Amino acid sequence: MTQNIKAAWIAVDWGTSNMRAWALSASGSVLAQARSDKGMGGLTKAEFEPALLALVDDWLDGPTPVIACGMVGARQGWVEAPYAATPCPPLSSGFARVASNDPRLDVYVIPGVKQMQPADVMRGEETQIAGYLAQNPNWDGVICLPGTHTKWAHISAGEIVSFQTFMTGEFFATLASHTVLRHSVAQDGWDDAAFETGLSDAYARPEKLAGRLFSLRAEGLLHDLPGSSARARLSGLLIGAELASAKPYWLGQQIAVIGAGALASLYVKALAMQAVFATQVNAEAATLAGLTAAYRQLKG
Amino acid sequence: MTQNIKAAWIAVDWGTSNMRAWALSASGSVLAQARSDKGMGGLTKAEFEPALLALVDDWLDGPTPVIACGMVGARQGWVEAPYAATPCPPLSSGFARVASNDPRLDVYVIPGVKQMQPADVMRGEETQIAGYLAQNPNWDGVICLPGTHTKWAHISAGEIVSFQTFMTGEFFATLASHTVLRHSVAQDGWDDAAFETGLSDAYARPEKLAGRLFSLRAEGLLHDLPGSSARARLSGLLIGAELASAKPYWLGQQIAVIGAGALASLYVKALAMQAVFATQVNAEAATLAGLTAAYRQLKG
Incomplete structure (x- = not known):
């Protein structure tokens, strides 16, 4: 168990099968990390908050921002974070805020991205794309994200122009x-x-x-x-x-x-x-x- | 239950998931039919004969020929009926004979067909092709057999020339x-x-x-x-x-x-x-x- 670690904020990658959390300092250093198999696919609405607390409780010292991405924002997730529509930056402004029971949690979920024609959707990959672009400003090109559902995304001028799964x-x-x-x-x-x-x-x-x-x-x-x-x-x-x-x-x-x-x-x-x-x-x-x-x- | 039906011979279509049997007269008329879910996929070697008898016992009156096709002739089936190799007639001569315990059963299994290059195999479809050619002598062309594994077979001069699954x-x-x-x-x-x-x-x-x-x-x-x-x-x-x-x-x-x-x-x-x-x-x-x-x- 981690002890005596107090997070300035907490980052969470919450997919269908697993979740992963990081405790971060105000300067952005990783103080601790934890993971569990409490993926969104196996949870009811009421089970998300306990699943999160099981990983991060020790890191909390008063109200703490939690930023989450992935399937946790799907309609069947903790809170629905409606898709932004292409063309759009990978991080839209419409984060979904969770009404948590524990007052120490101040949780926001990053919206996924949709493309209306041809129809396509992503949840989680937009955050990885945003991370890559944060580290490589002004980068134009194509990002391939291999996985269970591999995505190819065309990036131009800081926006996801189109993508395909x-x-x-x-x-x-x-x-x-x-x-x-x-x-x-x-x-x-x-x-x-x-x-x-x-x-x-x-x-x-x-x-x-x-x-x-x-x-x-x-x-x-x-x-x-x-x-x-x-x-x-x-x-x-x-x-x-x-x-x-x-x-x-x-x-x-x-x-x-x-x-x-x-x-x-x-x-x-x-x-x-x-x-x-x-x-x-x-x-x-x-x-x-x-x-x-x-x-x-x-x-x- | 069927009663008072004595088969001159018995036809069996024995696939992975199901088996089907017909009692036939000497002239080739269907006297009775029966089916069960005792497919080859769920049977050990010792279970084939009881599975067959459960369907056909009532039809037996002394030694009776039984002709079977399908996955019953696979390596993991009742008896292995080695593949004939293309180009070949759909019915080769090498029927595999089963050593049954019940003396009333005289069981033969039709070999499947293999193609060495490109590698491909069939078991059961060769019998359907033979049936079609028996009813349409001198037919040349292509036979498509849709199913779990669809086969396309090129037929010429009574032989399977090539096929693909x-x-x-x-x-x-x-x-x-x-x-x-x-x-x-x-x-x-x-x-x-x-x-x-x-x-x-x-x-x-x-x-x-x-x-x-x-x-x-x-x-x-x-x-x-x-x-x-x-x-x-x-x-x-x-x-x-x-x-x-x-x-x-x-x-x-x-x-x-x-x-x-x-x-x-x-x-x-x-x-x-x-x-x-x-x-x-x-x-x-x-x-x-x-x-x-x-x-x-x-x-x-």
């Missing part, structure tokens, strides 16, 4: 666990060459993807394709198809990839195979920088 | 049940216009599919897309992508679609939208005709 991460997990491919795709292990083959095949002929997936099963049965190779090839096929589809986003653009280690590295590698050189940015640092930018915007 | 049915079920799309895609209901839109979009630009699926969720959130429309559009997107990928199979060919009602009708409609007119064939009739052809080949 690809369910690649969720496809991978679902295909590998809930379809006949589970018999042929290992749960771990890797094969770089198989990743590159899958990526090249799907990128060059994305219209063939629908027919290539069952071959992972058939090659397992007929040619003893190792499960780790099937896993890497599946990842390559799906990321290759995404790159082909997202080409209007990345072609000829300056690219930053914000994401957790291994997955973000695959995107950087996949882009490099198309002779596109992307900067990789630590996701946690970008989130914390974005929450800090929001705090400064709110509290001046 | 698409996991479209399993994708649809998995995406609609196990991903974020489950919140936006209804479990039933339909919208013809949405199916046609999805089909046209994916067929025309299959490389865009990876980016189109999340829009079903976003349009549900932002534009109140009805769940039945999302369901039909998802189906159209996936079948459209399959048609684009399978184009080398169906372009300029005579086509027969063998399948259970609603799904097969969607394929016939989708092909008609590309100005390709396919014959629709009842799947159960094709299976029974194929098992009958196998019985005649074995005992004839």
